[in-house]
Amino acid sequence: MAKSQSASLERKKFFADPILVSMIVVLVVFLLLFILYPLLMLLIDSFYTEGKVTLDVFKRVLSMKRFRTAFGNTVVLGLITGICSTLIGLLFAYVEEYVKVRTKFLEKLFGVVSMLPVVSPPFVLSLSMIMLFGRSGLITRKILGIYDSNVYGLKGIAIVQIMTFFPVCYMMLKGLLKNIDPSLEEATRDMGASRWKVFTSVTLPLLLPGLGNAFLVTFIESVADFANPMLIGGDYDTLATTIYLQVTGAYDSTGAAAMSVVLLSLTLILFLIQKYYLEKKTATTLTGKASRARMPIEDRSVTVPLTVLCSLAALFVVIMYIMVPFGALFKLWGRDYSLSLKWFQYMFKTSGLKAFRDSIVLSLIAAPLTALLSMIISYLVVKRKFRLKAFIEFVSMLAMAVPGTVLGIGYIRGYANGVFRTGFMQGLYGTGLILILVFIVRSLPTGTRSGISALRQIDPSIEESAYDMGANSARVFLTVTLPLIKDSFLSGLVTAFVRSITAISAVILLVTPQYLLITCQINEQAEKGNYGVACAYATVLILITYSMVMIMNAIIRVFGTSRTIRED
Amino acid sequence: MAKEKKGVRLEHISKIYQDPKTKKEFYAVQDTTLDIEPGTFVTLLGPSGCGKTTTLRMIAGFESPDEGEIYLGGEPINALTPNKRDTAMVFQSYALLPHYNVFDNVAYGLKLRKVPKETIKEKVTAILKLVELEGMESRMTNQLSGGQQQRVALARALVLEPGVLLFDEPLSNLDAKLRVTMRTEIRKIQQAVGITAVYVTHDQSEAMSISDKIIIMSKGKVEQIGSPQEVYYHPNSRFVADFIGEANFLDAKVESVSGENADIVVAGQRLTVRNHTHIPAGKEAVLVLRPEACGLGKEGLLDCEVTLSTFMGSYQYYHALVGNKTVQITDYNPVNKTIYKAGDKVKLNFDPNGVYIL
Known part of the structure; x- marks a missing residue:
């Protein structure tokens, strides 16, 4: 049997569609140039010096005590954050899906908690942590009267990271719990198992791959996190901060490249386990929808403690975020708690306006490009068959496993002297365009993932019918696919904007004095100890991102297609 | 009404698939030769997995044959993409464009062909009258019943006046009673329009009541070709006798x-x-x-x-x-x-x- 004829016919049909072909070419070039090439440069830098392949750079880096400590620190931090975030996420998800929550207030609280990390810059919690529990912290000094409180170090980073990442686990596990058929649990209950036994013998085993999945995702996030360890790490250096300091402090970018390779290998291995092992396992154990709604647990001995526990945790998170605007409004944190607008005035008088303008403009350019690109990738991956498909899918997902710091170093090594140090495309380095590219690459995986899952729900014959009636690929994409995933496109647009405007880890390495970015300003001010100004920036930033999300929700409510299409 | 009734000829067509689990290749369709006369209603009938839908999708262009050549109106069409083939398909799930209303669904193909606006309006109105959906032009497709959606799908294919009309189990999502009504109607419209039709089904009574000719398939191969009476009264294999009636x-x-x-x-x-x-x-x-x-x-x-x-x-x-x-x-x-x-x-x-x- 030979499939040669169909293969050659498919090829002919494929090349009969020039728009499709050129689209794929552009995409492949983009992915090669802006994701794979910078990473390749890191490898070249760390294994290739003065014309020969050597391990010298690695030997040098490994002999640095600072690096070895940072590696250990990173792994310990990742484990703590991963485990704790998963457990707290599980608690929240379980309470939401299984326990009868009586109050509207609690429901709202859960909603807010899951939303906050999405709209806030990744490191504002560090700010409020310092302001609440630091040396001149509101709680430690003012209320408890502790004068030598030290919030910096592992403890501080871990708490902040857990609070930032557990909502992600909560959302992931909630979706999984929803898919467990309640009749499985009812059947075991019926056979005489206690609630605890049902949880340990049915729910937990079914959820295990999902828990592993959530753990790895947070582990990767924690390891890749740059801003929190930077702000609250003190002398607890992680790989991300060490790499940053290696470039900005020691001016040793080959050393930083080698360190980046180590960090990248770590996240990449975890990512591959997560993507190709656990994700499949989750899908096979939990397929299909629950046949009917679950009877919530009403037993007070279960509901009361769980609800109280969750409410306290949620309230704590909310208070942490509320601290940010107050940090900006108080005259002098730790000494004078009277309200004033002086930090805001100071912010706008110095570089505030320019920072907001630059951040917003760059993000506004990056967001639609990201959204469109991720929708095109999803369309190609889900709906078309061609040889480079697996490559496109893999590379655009790979970007998820690349820590921002690593990407930043890759861009420095890859573009500071042009592509392969030939001077080609050298003009890119130091411009706004390279920042936009980084924004796009950093948000592409999220957008693509949501686009793929949206497209998988669309009956393939709908697009086939358009194709059959005479539309070419571009036509099908524009008149059928895109309108049907309008919601996903819109939310991709806003997510990309929010992610771009709150990004820091990669851009802090690439930004030039020509551009000021809000996040870099916050970092700079916080490092100097000007928490009032930092909080003022953070407050305005949260307001911007929050209102963007609100606008998007309103647009989807009014113009969204899904509602009219999907209700049968 | 059709511009030109076209015949379809399949010459030694084979399609090889790979079992996703065992990675073993097998023939979904094997060495099939068929001649479908212009203007006739031909049904591909067989149990699920017999290759009938694959055959239809090869005619439409969604699948490419591994061996053999397909001719439409005498022209070889193997290398043509679905959008360049003079075929129109009615899908099992109807596949109506959910973000368009009835009119726009039916007009979609005409707009792609750059037909002038007034002509589009005329044609769509006429075809909606034929399928008895007058006055429904501005309804969204999710406001229609299954039977009405089916009619839109049919109208949308008919309005393009294709050389051959393809049906992929179009009635399998309807309830039993409506299925009987719709099949009579599809037959009536096909005869009124005089179009060539290739129809896939696994329902033998549907095939008998609707077709000029039935092609019975099993395991990728054609078992028998004949009129409904021929295949019922003179089956040439135990499989056919068992499958029909x-x-x-x-x-x-x-x-x-x-x-x-x-x-x-x-x-x-x-x-x-x-x-x-x-x-x-x-x-x-x-x-x-x-x-x-x-x-x-x-x-x-x-x-x-x-x-x-x-x-x-x-x-x-x-x-x-x-x-x-x-x-x-x-x-x-x-x-x-x-x-x-x-x-x-x-x-x-x-x-x-x-x-x-x-």
């Missing part, structure tokens, strides 16, 4: 052959039947009996014993043991007939010219 199979041995007739022995009893498949003397064969062609009585051709007798309303349903084989019998309009009961030893009756051996 109900059939009893009795092992038989051909004793002697004389002209069109043969003497056979069934369960130790001798009888003479027609031998249109020309089985030579001395060969093993099967006697095929349709349940409705059989009756029970004091007189008859084969001895049997009733083992089950059930009143079904329009007929009496029997099981009767002939030798060691159970034969099903449906005796229609039983009101004034003798009803036998289990244990009765009677005779099995049928018209020896109306049955056949394989």
